[in-house]
Every structure is written in C-alpha cells, then in structure tokens.
Amino acid sequence: MNSNQIELIYTALAECIARVGEPKAPLLLATLAFDLLIRQTDADTAIEHILQAERLTHV
C-alpha cells in the first residue's frame, strides 16, 4: 500500500471514529479489528497482531 492509500485510510478511520462518538469508539475499533483478524491466514498470525498491539499500548 502506498503512502497516499495509507493516508486515505488514516483519514477515513479518524472521521469514522468521530462520527460514532467517543463512547462507541472502542466498540467500532473492536469490531473492525476482529473483522480484519479473522481474515488473517491463521490464528497464530492474528494472535501475534493482538499481542503487538498490546505491547504498543504500553509505549
């Protein structure tokens, strides 16, 4: 994915979070993350993404 596409997605998701509002943002993001994770080739890869995100929240 090129930088323009990444920026497009970044903006679209930011605007979507704003549309649903702060209280519903966790639900939106969990739904989105779960949807993307079950499209991974295997569970190990999906679990690795989850653990990486968890590590990054502690930065």
Place this chain on the structure above:
Amino acid sequence: MESRDGEAAITLAEPRQVPVVIAGGGPVGLTLAALLAHHGVPCLVLEADASWCEGSRAICLSRRSQEIFGWVGADRALTAKGLSWVGGRSYFRGTEVLHFEMPSEPAERFAPMVNIQQYYVEQYAHAAALRAGGVAVRWSARVCAVRPRTSGVEVEFQTADGHTHRVWTDWLVACDGGRSTVREQLGLAFEGVQYEGRYVIVDIEQDTRRAVERLAWFDPPSNPGSTILMHRQPDNIWRIDYQVASRDDPSEAVRPENVLPRVQAHLDMIGETAPWKPLWISIYNAKCLTLQSYRQGRILFAGDAAHLVPIFGVRGLNSGLDDAGNLAWKLALVLEGHAGDALLDSYSSERVRATRENIAFGAKSTEFMAPPHHGFALMRDAALRLALVAPGVRSLINPRQTSPVEYANSPLNQPDDRGFAGGARPGMPAPEATLLTAQGSGHLTSLFGTCFVVLYFSSNATRPTQWHERSTAARGGAAALRWVRVAAGGAPDDHSVVDELGQAWQRYNAKEGTLYLIRPDGYVMGRWRGAASAPKDFDAVLRCALKDNSHE
C-alpha cells in the same frame, strides 16, 4: 541587522501617481517590489510598521523561494546567512519514530530548505529592491482607504505624523497580510476553515552544536500531551513551537511565566544545557483560508492577504513568494503593453489553484500536528506507536514540505507534444540541472527569472534557419525571448550551455532538436519534439498567448 538609514534619500517625497502601489512591506511585498524593479517597473511600497518585522515568524525558505531570490540577486545574502536543513527527526515520547535526510550537495544551486528569520528575508528583499532602483518604501504608512476606478486605484494612507496622503496607481497589489486592510476595504471575505489547536511560538538565544534538522516531539516527557517543534536559526537562535491545550487561555499561554518553564523542561530533556534567554513569544492557530479570486479589477492580492495556510509544511511565506514570482513579470508585461490585462487573470487562476493544493496538504499536516477531533487524536496516537514496527506508517508523520505546484490547465500552457515520454509538461516547473556555461560551472535555473527562454536541445551549433531571423525581433524586458542551446558536449559560449552530466537531457526527456519554451518565472509554457511539430515563429506564440489568454 544592518541599518536602513541610507534609504531616506531615495524615498519619494509625495508621489502623486505610480504604476504600482504595493500595500504591505513584509517579505512578499518587498520581494514583489524587487522583482518589479528588476523588470523596470517603478513602485511604491506602503508599510504600516516602522521597519522590518520582529521575531522569527516564517522561518523556512524552500529551494523554489531561494531561486526567486536569485532572480533579483538576493540569494547570496540569503544562503550565506541561512542554515541548510540536513534532515528531520520525529520522536514519540522518548523514541525516534521518523528520520529523513535532506542532503544538499556542493554541486546543487540551493539547499532543499533553509532556516532563516523573516526579518532577514525582508532585509535582503528590501536591499535588492533598492539596488534595482525605482522602488520607494514608505515605513509607518498605513493604507486607510482604497477607491477602485476603471483606469486605476486611488489609495489613501496615513503617515506617522498623522497626515493623510493620496496616491493614484494603475495597479494596487495587496500584500498587507492576514488582516489586510485592502481586502477589508473591498468587502471581500476569506472562505475555508480555522482549526482550534493553538501553538505557542518562541524564539530563544542559546549556543548549540546540534545539526540543522526539523525536530518534532509528540507527547514528550518534558511537556506531556503536547507537541513540540524546534528549528535552529542563524545567530544561535532556536525557534520552538509547542501546542497548548484547547482549554488554555491564549493570552495566558504567552505569558513568560507560563512559557519559560516549558521551554526549560524541554531543553533539559534534550540535553541543551547552555544558558539561554527568550527573545520573542507569540501564538498561532492553523487556518486554511483563501479568497476565491486574487484579482478584483485593478487590485491584486498576494501572500497572506490572499490566503492563509497552516505553518506545518512551511507553505505560508513560500507560497507568498511564489505569488510574487508569478505576478511580477505579468504585471510588467501588462504595464509595458506587451500583454492584455487578461494575463493577470492567469495569475489569479494559477495561484488560487496552488493555494487549493497547499490547503489540501496543509490540512492533512494539521490533522496530524493539531488533531481537530477525538478521531484524529486517537488515530495519531495509534500511528505514532505503529510507526515503531510498521515503516509504511511513518509517511503520516512526515510534515509534507512545500514543493512547487503544477499549473495544470493554465491558459498559458501550449498544447503538449505527444512525442514525450517524460520530462516536464507545460505548467510544470522547469527542472534544474548542473551545467557548464561560458562563465564556468552553473545551473539551468540561473537562466530563468528575467524573460522568456527557449531551450534548444541540440548538438548542432547552428540553429535551424526557420528560427534564426525571428529571434532578433525587438522585444525587451520580461517580454524578450532568449534562445539557449543545451548541448550534450563541446564547449559553452554566450548562447550555449553544455550538459556534461546529462542531467538536463534526461530531466527534460530531450532528443536531438527538442525545444522547451520557459516562462520568466521558470515554468514550462510549451515543448516540442523537434522542428516538425514546433512553431515556426515563437514570437507569434507569445503574442497570441499574452494578448489574449482568456479563450480557454
């Protein structure tokens, strides 16, 4: 800074009529004055302040802006004083998340970006204007009324002694900034958006040996929750910008007792321990605003009077200087009778288009640097973390620095020759190349800025006869047409440069016989593969394009 005392003797006492009045003697107004003087157009600059500005203000000059300064011989002072960027670094909390390099090589004419305080830019532009002659700058002269007429504009201004003066001008150019009196007098309003996020901007003096980089910290331990930018300036000055919380009162935020501890905490964090003192404090919020048109009859708008763009990406002053570079030659041609005033409509359409692009980029940068809502704030926090493990995300952190805008669909663009597989289309900035000239090693862009130029790529020293006689047509000033042969080898002379490194032939996608017509502001106006497709008479092309460009 040097004194400007010596100027008094050449300041016009009370001119009744001048071809051009420039409202505003800031960097754009003074640069426009220098460019007009370079083209032989006298002008009067009216500046409300008593002298050059205080504080660093616009601090980064792009390569394009340095080229424009080169047209009036002000580039040497600028590059001698300015500090060239070598790159940039961004940090999230304590961790580096982006590092980019902007190497400038000795063979390059200008560095990609130079840090310099705005008052030096004003000083050098002012000096260039005075050197060229025909420019009068009236300090402490505030424009108070503007009366447009069919054949000109009556401008009323007040001087420091309280007297009111009137001057009649053929053309008034408003370069009087974001709070433009001229704009207000005409009842024109900006359109666009303003962002809530505010940045305090501070100049401090401190010795440092740190590299000249664009430095950014997101949520640093020194100022949790804030974003901080730092730029090294000449004279041991740091320019520090930091974001303040939306709940903070702007007038409180700029009080020294609130500013200095935050600066000290940050200097401590990054290990800059030398003694320091504050010089200037101000506050800023991002704006994406523009007029719909930069021409209202005989009144033209440039710089902040025409548009306001966010500072992130340094598009403010740089776009204002591009306005001046676009407008000066067109105004000169109109005043000299070489062009109809419709040419000035192309100034507006080209530069409004540039502003729209600058605003689009500036808005993107602002959404990252000063997130306008919770969605962008959350996404930025995520992107900064993800940048540690996903390099593709780092482009979001890049400040998207200014670059010259393409004037696609400009009425001046000639139909493109389909024979090109690359190079620069009509409407694009003419590419740079290192060359051998009769004066030694030089650069292609040094040929631009004065008049129209035909670049003729050929190894044959003799120009085809079909263009030989026409080239001597009596056109002077900015309307002149200069032929320059770009040879692949051999020796340079007064009419030929040698592309020893092959850069020009490659960047212009040239073959034997290729021709490029370059505008006085260094933009490509037309290009042709060779004699078969090229115009028989380039003077006729210019006459046609300049007299009437409203047909497209």
